[in-house]
Amino acid sequence: MTFRQDPVIWEEFDLIASRSPDKVAVIDALSARTISYAGLRDSALFYSGEIKKNNIEAVVFIGEPSLDQLGLLLGCAHARSTFIPISGDESDSHVIQICSDVPANGVLISNRNFETDRFLPMGFAGFSTCFSIPADPISDNPSDKLSPFLVTYSSGSTGTPKPIAFSQVTKRRRTEQSIDLFGVTEGDIVLSASPLCHSLGQRHFFISILTGATLLRCHPFNTDRWVNATKRYQPTFAIPVANQIAMVLRHFGDDPELFNTFRIIVTSSAASDPQLKKILSNLQGTEAYEIYGMTETACVTCVKLDSSSMNLHVGAALRGVKIKLLNINDEGVGEVLVKTDYLCDGYWGKQRLWCDSLVDGEYFRSGDLGKFDGAGNLIFCGRTGDSYSTGGLTVYPLEVERVISELPIVSSSIVFGLENPIFGFLTVAVVQAQEPANIDQILQHCRKCLPKHMVPAKLCVLPTLPLLPSGKVDRRRVCSDYMSRKELLK
Amino acid sequence: MQALKEIFSRMGKDFPESMDLCIYKSGLFDSMDIVQLVFEIERQTSRAIDFEEFFGRDISINRLCGILGQ
Numbered sequence: 035m036t037f038r039q040d041p042v043i044w045e046e047f048d049l050i051a052s053r054s055p056d057k058v059a060v061i062d063a064l065s066a067r068t069i070s071y072a073g074l075r076d077s078a079l080f081y082s083g084e085i086k087k088n089n090i091e092a093v094v095f096i097g098e099p100s101l102d103q104l105g106l107l108l109g110c111a112h113a114r115s116t117f118i119p120i121s122g123d124e125s126d127s128h129v130i131q132i133c134s135d136v137p138a139n140g141v142l143i144s145n146r147n148f149e150t151d152r153f154l155p156m157g158f159a160g161f162s163t164c165f166s167i168p169a170d171p172i173s174d175n176p177s178d179k180l181s182p183f184l185v186t187y188s189s190g191s192t193g194t195p196k197p198i199a200f201s202q203v204t205k206r207r208r209t210e211q212s213i214d215l216f217g218v219t220e221g222d223i224v225l226s227a228s229p230l231c232h233s234l235g236q237r238h239f240f241i242s243i244l245t246g247a248t249l250l251r252c253h254p255f256n257t258d259r260w261v262n263a264t265k266r267y268q269p270t271f272a273i274p275v276a277n278q279i280a281m282v283l284r285h286f287g288d289d290p291e292l293f294n295t296f297r298i299i300v301t302s303s304a305a306s307d308p309q310l311k312k313i314l315s316n317l318q319g320t321e322a323y324e325i326y327g328m329t330e331t332a333c334v335t336c337v338k339l340d341s342s343s344m345n346l347h348v349g350a351a352l353r354g355v356k357i358k359l360l361n362i363n364d365e366g367v368g369e370v371l372v373k374t375d376y377l378c379d380g381y382w383g384k385q386r387l388w389c390d391s392l393v394d395g396e397y398f399r400s401g402d403l404g405k406f407d408g409a410g411n412l413i414f415c416g417r418t419g420d421s422y423s424t425g426g427l428t429v430y431p432l433e434v435e436r437v438i439s440e441l442p443i444v445s446s447s448i449v450f451g452l453e454n455p456i457f458g459f460l461t462v463a464v465v466q467a468q469e470p471a472n473i474d475q476i477l478q479h480c481r482k483c484l485p486k487h488m489v490p491a492k493l494c495v496l497p498t499l500p501l502l503p504s505g506k507v508d509r510r511r512v513c514s515d516y517m518s519r520k521e522l523l524k
Numbered sequence: 525m526q527a528l529k530e531i532f533s534r535m536g537k538d539f540p541e542s543m544d545l546c547i548y549k550s551g552l553f554d555s556m557d558i559v560q561l562v563f564e565i566e567r568q569t570s571r572a573i574d575f576e577e578f579f580g581r582d583i584s585i586n587r588l589c590g591i592l593g594q
């Protein structure tokens with residue numbers, strides 16, 4: 035696995051920083067502090083010097099970088115080393131596993147304490163922990179020693195976390211796709227409610243610094259912070275997780291100033307429910323879009339939400355992208371395969387895993403289920419591992435979730451299969467409801483709108499559902515919490 | 525009996541005249557209806573039903589009344 039080493043991200047950022055040195059590059063909504071493009075470049079050059087001096091090939095960063103630490107990412111771009119951001123919520127054992135998998139000599143920088151002998155104090159640019167690991171244990175091929183610029187660990191919400199690798203060339207190309215799609219310019223203020231370890235957080239960051247726009251960091255997300263930051267800084271563009279928009283609307287839905295500074299709002303990372311699409315499509319003066327894609331592929335489809343797009347599809351393949359389906363069943367549903375000019379550069383150090391994720395060496399296996407409507411638009415039907423059979427009939431949980439979410443009292447829902455000796459699986463719905471739940475209302479709606487075999491056989495209503503750092507509902511935890519509750523849930 | 529009638533009503537099912545008729549074998553309920561019926565009974569009684577045991581015998585009104593404690 036080789037990665038192009040051209041430092042194009044750095045070169046483009048450097049150009050913009052030279053052109054507009056005093057412009058605010060990043061605002062931190064929590065502290066109200068800012069850093070200019072010149073300040074960010076100075077910080078990046080400092081870190082680059084440290085990286086080179088210590089012969090560091092990879093930087094593993096745990097937790098959200100502070101404003102001052104953001105330069106480290108660009109320092110890696112300048113020094114042509116690898117930046118690996120990891121969620122501060124990862125367990126110590128997972129962090130150790132990630133570090134062990136890094137096929138390079140690296141440094142671990144953490145905003146939290148680790149109690150392990152593995153990490154030796156070394157002192158790097160004011161940080162305290164460092165590790166040294168052997169060369170790539172997976173391959174003897176010298177070309178494998180070449181490092182990517184950025185490695186994003188998938189959240190694990192859709193399977194085992196994978197080290198998704200990008201060269202600067204690839205990252206710039208993918209960023210340009212988003213910039214072109216939404217016409218982002220240096221005049222934009224880009225609100226990011228996602229952490230830097232998440233692909234969405236990175237997308238906001240690179241869109242900002244490669245256009246000369248201002249990044250408004252609003253992480254960790256909460257509704258008050260989002261609304262206050264919006265009122266104070268007047269952002270014009272954001273790609274929040276659909277769940278985050280839903281939470282903001284739920285708490286401040288009657289505030290007319292909620293979204294009116296935004297030129298464009300894009301929902302991402304999870305299928306939007308029909309209610310949310312309707313609200314977004316009716317925003318005055320704000321264009322709303324829904325994008326579909328994976329961290330590996332960047333944007334695969336993009337659809338503008340308007341009154342005519344209140345159906346289920348997520349749009350057709352974008353330019354430079356082809357979609358086809360694998361193993362299509364009688365209902366026309368198959369696994370979504372994506373061939374794209376914006377593909378990542380592979381899974382770092384996991385060549386075999388990466389090869390397994392490709393069909394014919396070029397189509398990425400998304401792990402999503404989908405079907406096409408008559409106009410060639412893709413309809414997302416859930417994850418391959420999520421569908422299950424009940425009494426010999428297939429259930430697509432996402433379809434059930436969509437129907438449940440049509441009810442105004444429902445905030446979100448998770449549907450999954452519970453093993454059963456007679457039926458194979460029974461359908462369980464765990465529902466987050468805004469007000470004291472009316473289970474009968476939810477059940478009657480399901481019985482009216484769903485095929486019989488998809489109507490939940492167990493229904494549990496909770497005031498809140500656990501979230502991942504990305505803002506998406508933590509599906510795995512919802513399922514495991516349910517399984518661990520032995521008593522009948524009502 | 526009243527609770528059972530309400531369950532049937534919520535499910536849009538006619539209440540059978542025979543107390544001993546198996547509502548599954550007679551075709552009044554299909555297997556997915558039975559799943560919903562079990563859910564309704566579980567909600568009513570606040571205890572889980574053993575599916576294997578439930579399907580192991582005729583599902584009659586008499587038996588359902590017994591499960592509901594009526």
